[in-house]
Ligand SMILES: NC(=O)C1=CN([C@@H]2O[C@H](COP(=O)(O)OP(=O)(O)OC[C@H]3O[C@@H](n4cnc5c(N)ncnc54)[C@H](O)[C@@H]3O)[C@@H](O)[C@H]2O)C=CC1
């Protein structure tokens with residue numbers, strides 16, 4: 137039986153376990169987790185059939201697959217407590233930490249450590265995530281099969297070269313926040329015109345889900361999809377023109393710029 141250990145059990149770790157539970161993935165694994173506050177962890181873990189343990193060292197010692205789900209800036213401090221005392225070649229390490237790539241892990245861990253850097257996103261909680269994985273890693277073929285077995289049932293797993301893994305992770309990993317803001321703005325507009333908020337959310341979310349599914353299914357360029365909605369002299373093009381006046385596309389690109397320049 138594989139033991140999967142979560143170092144940190146916050147938003148992303150719980151989303152992954154929720155995704156596994158909703159897709160009957162990793163059902164025969166023992167799953168354990170630690171967090172900064174044991175009492176709060178116990179509730180979250182118990183609800184999900186996860187064993188709560190007190191320290192990072194407890195997780196590391198028990199885990200065959202170690203999922204690093206603490207904030208990126210915490211990693212070195214946490215690992216320094218036991219770095220020299222662990223046989224890292226016995227562990228498959230999956231990092232979720234934004235900005236901590238293969239080169240970081242190569243420097244932190246001794247030769248022979250088996251690690252891969254990924255950036256998941258929150259829709260993984262319902263089995264519809266995107267996981268960006270760096271194509272430079274130190275995993276064996278068998279380890280890669282394990283990564284696929286854990287992530288493919290709950291996400292689209294996309295391997296990206298080291299030079300582009302950061303922006304890919306930003307687009308897919310931070311993107312749900314921006315998509316949620318778009319949904320909120322559409323709903324606010326609906327409410328402004330008298331729609332019930334719950335109705336407005338259903339409409340906005342269904343529209344975004346359907347538009348994404350249409351693109352994935354047809355492979356159409358988003359520009360073509362937009363043109364198909366804009367009849368000549370029609371109403372949608374009025375909205376397109378208004379969005380351009382306030383720099384809609386430029387705003388989105390600036391958001392990605394802001395994330396990338398903060399790394
Ligand atoms: N939230 C998201 O949408 C995404 C998050 N990530 C990455 O996932 C990682 C976790 O992010 P979130 O889950 O959002 O953060 P979070 O703040 O929700 O969870 C962090 C967890 O680490 C625990 N923790 C803090 N100090 C600890 C310590 N000394 N020892 C053990 N556990 C400790 C906290 O108690 C908490 O359970 C980050 O590295 C982030 O870059 C990556 C992609 C998307």
Ligand SMILES: O=C(O)[C@@H]1CCC=N1
Nearest residue numbers: 234255305306309310
């Ligand atoms: O904002 C964050 O730090 C994480 C990284 C990717 C998405 N959320």
